Amino acid sequence: MTHIPASVVGYIQSMWMAEMILTYLHIDVQGRLIDWGGYPQHYGLTTLTKNKLIVEQVDFLDGFLDITHTEVLQYLNIGGNRCINVHIVPLDGSIYVLLFDVTDEHDKQQKMQQQVNELSILTYRQSQLLQELEATRKKLSEEKGQLEQAIKLKSDFIATLSHELRTPLTSIMGYTKLLDDAKQASDYETNYLDSVKKNANHLLSLIDNVLDQTKLEIGQIELHPNNCNVKQMLEDLKSLFLPIAQDKKLLFDIKIPNNLPAQLVIDELRFRQILINLITNGIKFTAKGFVELKITWQSNKLYFIVTDSGPGISSESQQKIFTAFHRESTANTLPGAGLGLAISYHLVELMGGQLSVESSPQFGSNFTGFISADSIQFTNTSNINHTNIKILLVDDSIDLRSLIELYLENEGYAVITASNGLEAVKLTLQTKPDIILMDMQMPVLDGYNAVQQLRAKKFNKPIIALSGSNIEHDRNYAFKVGCNEYMTKPVDPENLLNAISQIIQ
Amino acid sequence: MGILQKKICMIGDFSVGKTSLVAKFVRQTFSDKYLTTVGVKIDTKLLTLPNGNQMKFILWDIAGSESLTTTTASYLRGVAGFLLVVDGTRLPTWNSALNLREAVEKQLGNKPFVILLNKADLQDQWEMDEQVIEEKTKQGWKLLTTSAKSGMNVEEAFLELALLMT
Numbered sequence A: 001m002t003h004i005p006a007s008v009v010g011y012i013q014s015m016w017m018a019e020m021i022l023t024y025l026h027i028d029v030q031g032r033l034i035d036w037g038g039y040p041q042h043y044g045l046t047t048l049t050k051n052k053l054i055v056e057q058v059d060f061l062d063g064f065l066d067i068t069h070t071e072v073l074q075y076l077n078i079g080g081n082r083c084i085n086v087h088i089v090p091l092d093g094s095i096y097v098l099l100f101d102v103t104d105e106h107d108k109q110q111k112m113q114q115q116v117n118e119l120s121i122l123t124y125r126q127s128q129l130l131q132e133l134e135a136t137r138k139k140l141s142e143e144k145g146q147l148e149q150a151i152k153l154k155s156d157f158i159a160t161l162s163h164e165l166r167t168p169l170t171s172i173m174g175y176t177k178l179l180d181d182a183k184q185a186s187d188y189e190t191n192y193l194d195s196v197k198k199n200a201n202h203l204l205s206l207i208d209n210v211l212d213q214t215k216l217e218i219g220q221i222e223l224h225p226n227n228c229n230v231k232q233m234l235e236d237l238k239s240l241f242l243p244i245a246q247d248k249k250l251l252f253d254i255k256i257p258n259n260l261p262a263q264l265v266i267d268e269l270r271f272r273q274i275l276i277n278l279i280t281n282g283i284k285f286t287a288k289g290f291v292e293l294k295i296t297w298q299s300n301k302l303y304f305i306v307t308d309s310g311p312g313i314s315s316e317s318q319q320k321i322f323t324a325f326h327r328e329s330t331a332n333t334l335p336g337a338g339l340g341l342a343i344s345y346h347l348v349e350l351m352g353g354q355l356s357v358e359s360s361p362q363f364g365s366n367f368t369g370f371i372s373a374d375s376i377q378f379t380n381t382s383n384i385n386h387t388n389i390k391i392l393l394v395d396d397s398i399d400l401r402s403l404i405e406l407y408l409e410n411e412g413y414a415v416i417t418a419s420n421g422l423e424a425v426k427l428t429l430q431t432k433p434d435i436i437l438m439d440m441q442m443p444v445l446d447g448y449n450a451v452q453q454l455r456a457k458k459f460n461k462p463i464i465a466l467s468g469s470n471i472e473h474d475r476n477y478a479f480k481v482g483c484n485e486y487m488t489k490p491v492d493p494e495n496l497l498n499a500i501s502q503i504i505q
Numbered sequence B: 001m002g003i004l005q006k007k008i009c010m011i012g013d014f015s016v017g018k019t020s021l022v023a024k025f026v027r028q029t030f031s032d033k034y035l036t037t038v039g040v041k042i043d044t045k046l047l048t049l050p051n052g053n054q055m056k057f058i059l060w061d062i063a064g065s066e067s068l069t070t071t072t073a074s075y076l077r078g079v080a081g082f083l084l085v086v087d088g089t090r091l092p093t094w095n096s097a098l099n100l101r102e103a104v105e106k107q108l109g110n111k112p113f114v115i116l117l118n119k120a121d122l123q124d125q126w127e128m129d130e131q132v133i134e135e136k137t138k139q140g141w142k143l144l145t146t147s148a149k150s151g152m153n154v155e156e157a158f159l160e161l162a163l164l165m166t
């Protein structure tokens, strides 16, 4: 076929193969190649030598020469690009090896198998992925549970800490005030007393700030808006800060507008806290000149601006100043934990407003902000006669009990005392008081349980909870079990007396 | 014929890397593309043993399956030893290998074999349990961690089998 072009030869050969022209090998008893026919070269068997051992020429026949019956090997690829079925047929001691081209069949089968295998691998990977996802989800939810547990423990810890720290502090402050009121102390005694008072106050505000910051972080602070005499509150602040400013030879003023309504609905405690933080900072950082608070009220918003002539705040610091525990380098020698501004900032936000700072080294700082504050009609509360009003005072701390008893009796109330919940329940049933002041954390039977029992026994007079905890859920729980009012220790005597007279009306 | 000739089968589940291991061993090539083997592909390779002797391997790269079929079984006649290949990133292929080994033993009796835990380059998807491997090694089985991709332990695997057969 030398005169026919190679491509045509290829075509002719493929035609032959399609018609399955038989290719075979004939092997004798000794395993030698006797003869062959067809086109073994198409399957890669290019150099066949007669009378030579077949296993030295055709590798795949190694192991198949001792067969006793016909063997078929399917889809053999022995080099080259064709695929064969091999029939090995023993005949009278010799062996015939028949080769059939099955390339097309093989290729079809291959395509199918390829799809099946790829799908199977894909399915496996998917199921592995799903398992991993499930494992991750489970791990995350376990971690979440642990985290929630940790947060709860932290909040419980804060509640306990708050109680443990505030209760003794209440006694210290109360007795200091009593000593101070006695006014017979000598000069140095007065100095000592002032020092005790100042430090106790500082300690208390520190505790409160840490508590507030923690609660703000976990979103536990709730506001308690109430009718507030803002003017009165501002006058109070003025008399609070004037002496402090004068000590530093600073001018101090609070500017109150004429249009300020007599009563606004705000959380007085929190607003007061914000203003105290801002003014305290102003006085702390200003060495000479002035500190001023200016209030305006417009369309149910209360605006405030605290201006000082202090050293000012650099623009980088202005960005960080509302972050917890941030402290100005200039403040290193001054007391404080760097919480005041962070707390104020968040509180203002909670109260529906904004707080911002403007400052330059030459002119000092302006802290500007507003909160929402609706005005209400002023209602007059008249004093009433306290005699004949019986108060049951329940507290496990003797110090605190006698302190409050003193205040109450000064106001003309009749006071009965109990030192735990069990006693309180018993005494209530015997003496039928008009109002109960109930400590919440007590041995034997605590305040929560005592109130619950009393309400179950149909005692329906007011109960004021006195608690060392200012954790929000303690407060809520107290109302839930049946308290009418909740006050945190140290209880300001005036506030307590106000609350009592209001509740009795 | 001066050179010892041995028929070796590559056995294991599909896509574990039988064809890739042979390609690496015989031609020093590797491809990421998967082309499944249907039937069997025959290759040869001349091997020099540590003692200087040569051995000719006739390698039967058999289509992967999780158990022994009659077609597969017919390829095994005259086999001197086999490589049992596992895809280390697919744990089920380990069980397939165990099944296949048992079936081969039933048909041919005790033949030398080496287990290859292949695709060792894919460590982050590795699913093999060290403890199981240790246990089998204690039983006297030969196990090697291989990679047809990096070539790790590929020569060693074939040599190990050659040594078991001499």
Ligand SMILES: Nc1nc2c(ncn2[C@@H]2O[C@H](COP(=O)(O)OP(=O)(O)OP(=O)(O)O)[C@@H](O)[C@H]2O)c(=O)[nH]1
Pocket (backbone or CB within 6 Å): A117, B012, B013, B014, B015, B016, B017, B018, B019, B020, B021, B031, B032, B033, B034, B035, B036, B037, B038, B062, B063, B064, B065, B118, B119, B120, B121, B122, B146, B147, B148, B149, B150
């Ligand atoms: N990363 C990595 N991939 C590999 C390795 N060995 C094989 N592969 C890949 O795995 C797939 C299957 O490899 P093959 O060698 O075709 O597997 P097989 O065992 O011959 O598969 P069947 O013929 O279907 O039984 C291919 O995509 C290869 O590229 C390895 O060591 N590492």
Ligand SMILES: [Mg+2]
Pocket (backbone or CB within 6 Å): B018, B019, B020, B035, B036, B037, B061, B062, B063, B064
């Ligand atoms: Mg293959």
